Amino acid sequence: MIDAIGLNPDDLSLSHAQAVAYAPAMDPHPEDSALMLRYKDGDVDAFETLYRRHNDALYRYLLRLCRHRDNAEDIFQEVWGKIIKARGRYQATAKFTTFLYRVAHNCFIDHIRRNQRHQNTADIEPDSQASPTDAPEVETERSLARRRLDAALQDLPEEQRDVFLLHEESGLNLDDIALVTGANRETTKSRLRYAVKKLRAAIDEPNRPEEEAS
């Protein structure tokens, strides 16, 4: 596992549990690592449970990181393909989430090297989650805020966007995000702080030039 995805076992030792014990089959909420170990032994249902826990968050992470739906879907499949193929060598030495997002991060970096398309304009539109209980003017304001946030997110430098998305989607702490991105903790913290600051400014700034123009 470790070699296949470029993880250093020494780095992994600082996160989460040492080794996750095999979860009993009756456990209604087995840990990710236990599910992966069960899949390693041929239990496809365990993998499905694991997959459903992470598929949407990983998809959103890749979608907003790539900013192109097709690329995100390609990388998404590539990531899960690597997870599936690595199951024979999988060892529960770190959080599964760290493992998953490290693979995803590496796949994205490989994708950048192979294809520079992602650096061009984005082709995704933010999903709106309109609440039926909100007044129209409130909803309009929220919608505008979401648009501003999304635009600001896409304008972020890639490293800052990556850290912010990992923070929001993976649920990993700073140490694990640092592990995923290969940066140290302070750098990671700094990137996240800058990203959040810019996004907050975008939300708080209602009259951006592009909105005025539209």
Add this chain to the structure above:
Amino acid sequence: MTEHRSTPDIDGPGDPLVSSAYRESAAERAPDALNRSVMQQAREQVRTRFFRPVAWLRPMAWAATIGLSLAIVIELSTVPQTAFDVPVIEIPADLEVKPFGPRARKIIADDGRVTLQDAGSLHKAETAVPATSSVILMPCAGDIRNLPESWLECIKRLESDGLVDLADSEREQLQQAFPDFELP
């Protein structure tokens, strides 16, 4: 799909307002086609892995069969050939072969040995030879061969005792010795 979206760990410079706005904005879910594709891949990978021993077993079975066959062939080829040969009893030249009398009879022992016993003289000529022996016996010897009738009578006794090969051999010799004698 079960939505799994844990709250980010607030040990960094997070902002609840930004997180909230982001979560409202980002609500995409992985397309069903992708989900199906990944799950199909996961199933195939397991199937491949668990079929691997079966694929490995087949050449192993072939190798075992070939090895066993070779072992049998080698074993058969190294068995001493004499074990299957019929022992030949050499009869000394000065051995007097006595003809069996009219009441001679064949005794087949449990072990397959054939004994020709002349009940009258209690002369027991135990050949101690399997029934397939190539030992040439001369049951119709001596004066019996002087007359074709007595020779023929001896031959008939052999036939009635079941010694058909001997009887045929004697019949041929009788024919050669007395070509004019008309055999029945």
